[in-house]
Amino acid sequence: MKVLVPVKRVLDYNVKPRVKADGTGVDLANVKMSMNPFDEIAIEEAVRLKEKGAATEVVVVTIGVAKAESDVLLTARAMGADRAILIQTDDEVEPLAVAKLLAKVAEEEQPGLIILGKQAIDDDSNQTGQMLGALLGWPQGTFASKVELGGQGVQVTREVDGGLETVDLKLPAIVTTDLRLNEPRYATLPNIMKAKSKPVAKKTVADYGVDVAPRLKTLKVVEPAKRSAGVKVGSVDELVEKLKALGVAK
Amino acid sequence: MKTLVWVEHDNQNLKDATLAVVTAAAKLGEVHLLVAGKGVDGVAKQAAAIEGVGKVHVADDAAYEHFLAENVAPLIVSLMGSHDAVLFPATTTGKNIAPRVAAALDVMQISDILSVEGADTFTRPIYAGNAIATVQTSDKKLVITVRGTAFAKAAATGGSGTIEAVSGEGDKGLSTFAGAEIAKSERPELTSAKVIVSGGRALGSSEQFHAQIDPLADKLGAAVGASRAAVDAGYAPNDYQVGQTGKIVAPEVYVAIGISGAIQHLAGMKDSKTIIAINKDEDAPIFQVADIGLVGDLFKIVPELTEKL
Ligand SMILES: Cc1cc2nc3c(=O)[nH]c(=O)nc-3n(C[C@H](O)[C@H](O)[C@H](O)COP(=O)(O)OP(=O)(O)OC[C@H]3O[C@@H](n4cnc5c(N)ncnc54)[C@H](O)[C@@H]3O)c2cc1C
Numbered sequence: 001m002k003v004l005v006p007v008k009r010v011l012d013y014n015v016k017p018r019v020k021a022d023g024t025g026v027d028l029a030n031v032k033m034s035m036n037p038f039d040e041i042a043i044e045e046a047v048r049l050k051e052k053g054a055a056t057e058v059v060v061v062t063i064g065v066a067k068a069e070s071d072v073l074l075t076a077r078a079m080g081a082d083r084a085i086l087i088q089t090d091d092e093v094e095p096l097a098v099a100k101l102l103a104k105v106a107e108e109e110q111p112g113l114i115i116l117g118k119q120a121i122d123d124d125s126n127q128t129g130q131m132l133g134a135l136l137g138w139p140q141g142t143f144a145s146k147v148e149l150g151g152q153g154v155q156v157t158r159e160v161d162g163g164l165e166t167v168d169l170k171l172p173a174i175v176t177t178d179l180r181l182n183e184p185r186y187a188t189l190p191n192i193m194k195a196k197s198k199p200v201a202k203k204t205v206a207d208y209g210v211d212v213a214p215r216l217k218t219l220k221v222v223e224p225a226k227r228s229a230g231v232k233v234g235s236v237d238e239l240v241e242k243l244k245a246l247g248v249a250k
Numbered sequence: 251m252k253t254l255v256w257v258e259h260d261n262q263n264l265k266d267a268t269l270a271v272v273t274a275a276a277k278l279g280e281v282h283l284l285v286a287g288k289g290v291d292g293v294a295k296q297a298a299a300i301e302g303v304g305k306v307h308v309a310d311d312a313a314y315e316h317f318l319a320e321n322v323a324p325l326i327v328s329l330m331g332s333h334d335a336v337l338f339p340a341t342t343t344g345k346n347i348a349p350r351v352a353a354a355l356d357v358m359q360i361s362d363i364l365s366v367e368g369a370d371t372f373t374r375p376i377y378a379g380n381a382i383a384t385v386q387t388s389d390k391k392l393v394i395t396v397r398g399t400a401f402a403k404a405a406a407t408g409g410s411g412t413i414e415a416v417s418g419e420g421d422k423g424l425s426t427f428a429g430a431e432i433a434k435s436e437r438p439e440l441t442s443a444k445v446i447v448s449g450g451r452a453l454g455s456s457e458q459f460h461a462q463i464d465p466l467a468d469k470l471g472a473a474v475g476a477s478r479a480a481v482d483a484g485y486a487p488n489d490y491q492v493g494q495t496g497k498i499v500a501p502e503v504y505v506a507i508g509i510s511g512a513i514q515h516l517a518g519m520k521d522s523k524t525i526i527a528i529n530k531d532e533d534a535p536i537f538q539v540a541d542i543g544l545v546g547d548l549f550k551i552v553p554e555l556t557e558k559l
Contacts, residue, residue: 216358224379
């Protein structure tokens, strides 16, 4: 069984986002970009399935800038993906259009499982996996903290608001990762060197005949209301007084 | 505009998360509700009592008992011929189902809205709430998830909606529910609590987490939350996580204990009315957003505080 892992190149999670002064978006010039952390978890899960003999091949795909080939797609291959597909575009592509492109890739590649991050930490949409499920007519196990392949299907334990929930899905299926599914390995230097010889297929959006025109127009982007630092109290007694003043303590 | 609101419930009781969505939907137009589940007569009655509600569509079918997206999404899509917008709470249930509906309708979903600026224009947080985007859609239908803390709750009583049975295609045969571990707690729910006490990595163990945080929470009648680090380390269950990728909360008082204040954590709690931080590092970023800070060792401070309350 082949596993397909879509990944996104985003502002590194350690970098504090800065809103551009002209209000058109977040400043991405000259800042560190990395793979979306949830997507690293997705790759890790796919590679572990391969190591266990449950998967035969791990294919990673990204829709984004040319540079992705030498950063996120290289990281992905160094982590253990066998090959990569780069669907190159300089435009921002919305989750719906991403899902449509991925559906085309899935038709070509015929994976048994597609593992995606549950959300990208830039637009925080939390949509692509579910949309892909709808377009392909496949079941979805979102926010996964455990994935177990069985004969005809996959059992997914999901992190839900009240705790955990387990669902059985027929294959092929979609899984989206939550933080506690696994701890992704580091791409080591020797593996990065080796990964350079793993193939990257270069495509364009036009190759797939999908309309990726955005449906949403961003009118403006602003900083949220700022909180200012308050006071420091010197003792527990003072804190107790404050809590009383707030009406939460008697 | 005719809107359809997904009613969040557990087949017995309607959940509060629904009420903020009704408020958001009312800003767009007429509010209809959908109660999908099994044996949901009681929920339907509670739904009809929400102030300002028109029709309550009720789909009672074993296939909808666990809100499996594969089964529920086609049901919602079938109701979208007669509705212009569908709104869900940004809960794990809403987030699971909404995009499946959106893609089936060929609509780009608008996630986690903070405000309704017009019939096609909304604000929403991006980058863990470090930026707020105003977006305008060109889609004919709207598929929206709503951030519960950003809208007032509609009154749960006073309405007189009319209940109408609907049916969908039922079980699509793609997925089955296998079980759940839902934590039962006497404490208030995180997302609706007035006071929250949250613990971080500094607690060091599950034993200490409960020994320090629980008694203080009991004294304050508070819900208990946690940072990702505390959840990852197994000190607290996953449903305690507050943050960008956990729960979004905005209580009257949020007490952060041994939490550094990473942007991903702040994303989930910085709209709290009053933030109190206890941390031994006076330069911890949490103090930049805290209204009241106390620098020191939590293992000394928290027992003393609990004792004195
Ligand atoms: C994709 C992604 C998503 C994430 N989502 C979330 C999320 O939703 N929620 C979330 O919380 N995090 C999230 N994180 C993690 C986040 O970046 C931080 O790693 C995490 O919040 C840190 O948790 P912490 O503050 O408990 O631990 P630390 O950062 O280790 O802080 C511990 C604090 O305790 C203090 N301390 C230590 N000992 C004592 C003592 N004896 N008394 C008092 N204070 C003490 C220290 O000074 C320190 O400030 C996410 C990260 C990523 C990459």
